[in-house]
Each structure stands twice: as structure tokens, then as C-alpha cells.
Amino acid sequence: MEVLERTINGSNVKIYIGSGLEIEINRALEKYNGNISFVSSILRSIYSKKIRAINSTKSFMKDGERAKSMASLNAVFRKLIKMEVERDSSISYIGGGTLGDLTGYAASVYKRGVHYLGIPTTLLAQVDSSIGGKNAINFMNIKNAIGTFYNPEAIFSDTDFLLNSDPALLRDGIAEAIKMALIMDSHLFKYFTENDIKSIYCSKNLQYIIKRSAEIKLDVVTADFLDSRKIRYLLNFGHSVGHALESYSGNTISHGTAVANGMILESYIAYKSGYSSMLHEEIKDAVTRYGIPLINFRDIEADKLISYMKNDKKVEHGKLNMVMLNESGRASIEEIEFQQLRRYINLYRDGT
Numbered sequence: 001m002e003v004l005e006r007t008i009n010g011s012n013v014k015i016y017i018g019s020g021l022e023i024e025i026n027r028a029l030e031k032y033n034g035n036i037s038f039v040s041s042i043l044r045s046i047y048s049k050k051i052r053a054i055n056s057t058k059s060f061m062k063d064g065e066r067a068k069s070m071a072s073l074n075a076v077f078r079k080l081i082k083m084e085v086e087r088d089s090s091i092s093y094i095g096g097g098t099l100g101d102l103t104g105y106a107a108s109v110y111k112r113g114v115h116y117l118g119i120p121t122t123l124l125a126q127v128d129s130s131i132g133g134k135n136a137i138n139f140m141n142i143k144n145a146i147g148t149f150y151n152p153e154a155i156f157s158d159t160d161f162l163l164n165s166d167p168a169l170l171r172d173g174i175a176e177a178i179k180m181a182l183i184m185d186s187h188l189f190k191y192f193t194e195n196d197i198k199s200i201y202c203s204k205n206l207q208y209i210i211k212r213s214a215e216i217k218l219d220v221v222t223a224d225f226l227d228s229r230k231i232r233y234l235l236n237f238g239h240s241v242g243h244a245l246e247s248y249s250g251n252t253i254s255h256g257t258a259v260a261n262g263m264i265l266e267s268y269i270a271y272k273s274g275y276s277s278m279l280h281e282e283i284k285d286a287v288t289r290y291g292i293p294l295i296n297f298r299d300i301e302a303d304k305l306i307s308y309m310k311n312d313k314k315v316e317h318g319k320l321n322m323v324m325l326n327e328s329g330r331a332s333i334e335e336i337e338f339q340q341l342r343r344y345i346n347l348y349r350d351g352t
């Protein structure tokens with residue numbers, strides 16, 4: 001087991017990473033006057049023994065993107081009031097990033113803030129979304145429209161939850177972990193290029209990937225907790241193109257596939273813009289080792305893709321602040337005109 005500890009925005013956050021973390025979870029829960037866990041209902045049958053071993057009152061609920069809604073939030077508040085949850089109690093979630101985003105928001109506003117713990121069960125949630133204090137629900141079709149910054153006191157990333165995971169879910173997490181490597185850690189990127197989906201699929205190797213990714217995310221969010229200094233933008237590498245690809249496809253491609261292909265195209269743009277040497281082929285090789293499908297950009301209309309990219313949160317004064325890879329393990333934020341983007345996207349399409 002690995003334990004990371006950091007002070008973020010004045011609050012102490014502990015992250016436990018390993019297998020069989022029930023003992024650590026129960027030890028942490030003992031501190032509070034009652035604990036309620038909101039649990040992804042999909043886990044009920046697959047991990048019943050593991051969930052039963054956690055000493056909290058369980059409330060099972062449907063998760064997924066649709067659960068990041070006002071209706072689910074109301075259901076959480078109703079449960080908390082019905083169970084007379086007080087400020088010295090704790091709320092936790094056992095599930096993926098959607099349940100984390102929903103319950104984190106609830107914990108931050110219920111009685112003006114109650115103790116909050118995370119038990120993320122997808123690789124994406126373990127390497128990324130459980131850390132950094134951002135939470136949100138979607139509203140009027142706007143993703144993450146309403147939310148707060150609120151840190152969990154502890155996060156328990158138990159690799160046991162990943163060993164029966166759907167391969168598509170694992171790929172989504174791998175794409176985000178490769179992103180962490182490319183922006184901050186060339187050794188971790190090398191590790192990805194030397195392994196593949198089979199070789200990483202054991203507790204020890206997953207633990208290494210989660211630990212390094214968590215350390216990187218901690219470094220970034222500690223430096224820019226409130227996302228006000230553009231440092232957190234680094235975590236958006238691959239996402240300017242990635243989010244646009246998701247919208248372009250009507251959300252038929254997974255987030256991980258979109259981000260992985262986004263990283264390939266964005267690194268080509270960084271190369272063409274003179275910020276880096278040619279890295280996109282290496283990234284392409286790395287993502288295919290993990291079974292992440294490659295998008296044929298010849299099938300993508302540059303103008304349509306760009307129309308979606310114009311909604312990126314990093315657009316300012318009509319220009320996109322894009323995460324430009326400088327080399328493996330280092331990136332910077334640079335402004336780029338949409339006209340220039342169109343030129344490079346078309347060049348990339350022509351060359352594929």
C-alpha cells in the first residue's frame with residue numbers, strides 16, 4: 001500500500017492506494033459520528049463482499065453521466081435529511097467519477113459542508129477525478145454547470161475494484177494516466193511505451209500507475225486549486241480536441257478514446273507550431289498498446305471540429321489557450337488562432 005499526503009488549499013488530504021483497503025477505510029470511518037456511503041448499484045453484485053466489509057450505512061444508486069443531475073442531488077439530500085446526518089458525520093461514495101462529482105457537491109453544501117471521503121472504483125476516478133476537489137452536476141444540458149471546490153479528507157483507491165473492470169472503462173483511465181505522464185513525467189510515459197494492456201493488469205502495476213498519476217495531479221492542483229492561474233489547464237491536454245470529438249460524434253465515442261486521439265492531434269499541432277519535436281507517432285504507438293481505437297481524421301471535417309472547439313473553456317479573446325506538449329513530460333499553455341488550428345488540422349488529415 002502507498003499513502004500520499006498533501007495540504008491542498010489549507011486542508012489535509014490523504015490518499016491510500018493498494019488492494020484490500022477495507023481496514024484503512026474502516027479505521028478512517030471510526031472518527032465520525034455515523035457514515036453514509038452512496039454506492040454505485042452496479043457494484044452491488046460484483047463486489048458485494050467487499051462493500052459489506054465497509055462499516056457504513058449504504059445507499060445504492062444509479063450512476064453514470066445522467067446521475068449528475070438535480071434529481072439525483074435531491075435524492076441524496078432527502079436521504080441525508082431522512083437519516084438525520086449531522087455535521088460530525090461523514091459522507092462517502094463508492095463508485096466512479098460521476099458519483100464522486102455528485103456526492104462531492106452534496107457534501108460541500110449540505111449543512112454548509114460535512115466530512116467527505118472518496119472510494120473511487122474506476123481507473124479514471126482513481127488516477128484523476130477523485131483528486132483535486134472539483135465536483136459538479138450537469139444542468140440544462142451544460143456539463144458541470146453547477147459545482148464547488150471541496151476536498152475529500154481521504155481517498156481510498158483500491159485496485160481490487162479494477163480487476164473485474166470492463167476493458168473499455170480501463171482504457172478511459174489509461175488515456176488519462178498517459179495524459180498525466182505526457183504533461184509531467186517522461187519516466188511514466190516510457191513505462192507506458194514498454195508495457196501493454198495485459199502487462200499492467202495486476203494490482204502491483206496498477207498501483208504504480210495510480211500512485212504516479214495521483215502525485216502528478218496533486219502537484220498541479222496544489223499549485224492552482226481554484227483553477228485561476230492556468231496551471232490546472234495542463235490537465236486538459238488532449239481535451240480541446242477530445243471534447244470536440246465527443247460532441248462531433250454525438251457522444252458515441254468514449255471519453256478515453258476522444259482524449260487519446262485528442263492528444264495525438266494536439267501534439268501534432270504543437271510540433272507544427274514549433275513547440276516540440278515530432279511526438280505524435282510515439283503517442284499513437286503508446287495508445288494502441290492499450291487497445292484504444294485510433295480515429296481516422298480523414299473522416300472528420302476540420303470546420304465542424306473547430307466549431308465545437310470554440311466552446312472550449314480555454315478560449316479567451318477569440319483565441320484558444322492550448323496545452324502544447326514541449327517534450328515527453330513537459331507542456332506549456334500557448335495561445336493559438338483558430339485559423340492556424342484549421343490549417344494544422346487539415347495538414348494532419350492530408351498526411352494520414
Ligand SMILES: NC(=O)c1ccc[n+]([C@@H]2O[C@H](COP(=O)([O-])OP(=O)(O)OC[C@H]3O[C@@H](n4cnc5c(N)ncnc54)[C@H](O)[C@@H]3O)[C@@H](O)[C@H]2O)c1
Nearest residue numbers: 040042064065096097098099121122124125129134161165
Ligand atoms: N471532478 C473532476 O476533477 C473530474 C475529472 C475528470 C472527470 N470527471 C468526471 O468523471 C466522470 C467520469 O467518471 P467515470 O469514468 O468513473 O464514469 P462513471 O462514474 O460513469 O463510471 C463509469 C461506469 O462504470 C461503472 N463502474 C464503476 N465502478 C466500476 C467497477 N469497479 N467495475 C465495473 N463497473 C464500474 C459505473 O456504474 C458506470 O456505469 C465524468 O462525469 C467527468 O465529468 C471529474
